[in-house]
Amino acid sequence: MNDKSYIYLDNAATSWPKPPEVLTAVTDAIRDDGANPGRGSHAMAVRASRILFDGRKQLGKLFNVKDVNDIVFTSNTTMALNMAIKGFIKSGDHVIATSIEHNSVRRPLYELEQTQQVSVTFVNTSYTGELDVTEIQRSIQSNTKLIIVSHSSNLLGSIMPIEQIAELAKRHNIKLLVDGAQSVGILPVDVTALGIDMLAFPGHKGLLGPQGTGGLYISPQIDLAPLMQGGTGSQSETPFQPLVRPDRYEAGTPNTPGIAGLAAGVKIVLANTVEKIAEQQWQLTQRMMEGLIRQNKVSLLGPTFGKPRTGIVSLVMDHIDSSELSFILDQHYKIAVRAGFHCTPLAHQIAGTGQTGAVRASIGLYTTEAEVDAFIDAIHDIAKQY
Known part of the structure; x- marks a missing residue:
């Protein structure tokens, strides 16, 4: 406008x-590096692959991720949350989430309740959206496998005590999935310091990138079942999805221009702090x-x-x-x-x-x-x- x-x-x-830098990065990627990354050894395909690697590298700096191949690109936070929830939870498992969760958490969990004999407990926050961690502790069961929490409510703006929740989860050998839709690029998110096992995030909000971008950090201790199977440009001779990251979780042609714009946005966030x-x-x-x-x-x-x-x-x-x-x-x-x-x-x-x-x-x-x-x-x- x-x-x-x-x-x-x-x-x-x-x-x-x-930002203008984001617009330029998207345009340059389409104009100069429009080949399919990982699907060829010619110069344009190599440059396109470098765009994806640069995006992972910038996100690794922002989230303090040691191996950037643990960062998987998705089309948005919703896809990342579905990938984490459906790839980790199994029949008979119990999941804890909070009353401030987005439908991108609520609806996948509801589907698993209906189809996979998964049980879910939504713990209440206060009316202002603030959480007492003891409410989560009271809800833990012997089969609790995952705690899901939105870092910040998209309605109330409240901020969840992620570090305390992570400590509680670790004591009970439960994994923690954080919805970073309203926090990445806005609040400090150090997956190592905070003890986050999986972080779903958008590219188009606080990271300033284009719509249609996002991602999921997956701890190296977690092996998710892939949400999709298909071409990865690697191990094409086998009928099975590769085990190596990030290929295991990135079937199909990626949004290379969008990721170029996302990387440019993350650089602006890093520069501003x-x-x-x-x-x-x-x-x-x-x-x-x-x-x-x-x-x-x-x-x-x-x-x-x-x-x-x-x-x-x-x-x-x-x-x-x-x-x-x-x-x-x-x-x-x-x-x-x-x-x-x-x-x-x-x-x-x-x-x-x-x-x-x-x-x-x-x-x-x-x-x-x-x-x-x-x-x-x-x-x-x-x-x-x-």
Whole structure:
């Protein structure tokens, strides 16, 4: 869009605008290195393979992964979560997840409950989305094999105590899968220091890459059953999927231009540092909350003012449907937000918005104070009319 007055506050869905470096990387990959990586030994195919390796290398730096071949590219976080859940869980296993999980966790687990005799416990958070780790401990059974937790709620912005959960999981010989959809590139995520066994992540949100990119880190101690089988460009003579990583989990032609853009986005994150990005989002989020708290017709969801959260501020306004509020913001104020149930009905039930939904404003790397203030002013202006 060329309209510079348009305010984009939907970064929790996908980040925008994309950095020029990302656009250039995608274009260059299509124009100069458009061959199929791993499917030939000619110069273009080799350059395309190097794009994938560079992407893994940059992600390895960001997540502190020792062997970058443990990072598998997927088309999005949903595919990564399905790969982890369906590749690890077996019939008779018990899984623990939380009440803030996205449908990308809830629905695969529900399918396994219906088809594979898998049992699932969803532990409740508080209404603000904050978790007491003892709730997980109480839910552990003798057949519990996996704990799944979203690092940060895509509705409430709350941040889960991953290190404490990982310590608990390790004591009970349970693996930990983290949904990093709202945390990678926004919060520090060191898989070694935090004790994460599997990390599902998007390329198109905090990492600033194109849509259609994402990935899964898989600990070398875990062997997942592949979600798909097919061509890998390696061991073509055998009818079986290769055992070597990452080929075992990357059947089919990859999104090489998208991964080129993802690598460029990760380099920007590394240059800015996640710590500085987290501080910037924290300051803007607190500014937004402080401005909205003054409006008595508005109720904010998630952790209260001053408590840790990511750059997500969800709200409901008296006497107006969330979808209508979002439409007014878009059509009359040129502000993009997300309304509805955000693919996380369990979190809405916890927050008390299971019938109404909510409006979610989410901050990104390029959000400015002026844009936050414009959103606050728009909400106050609309509230006067209702």
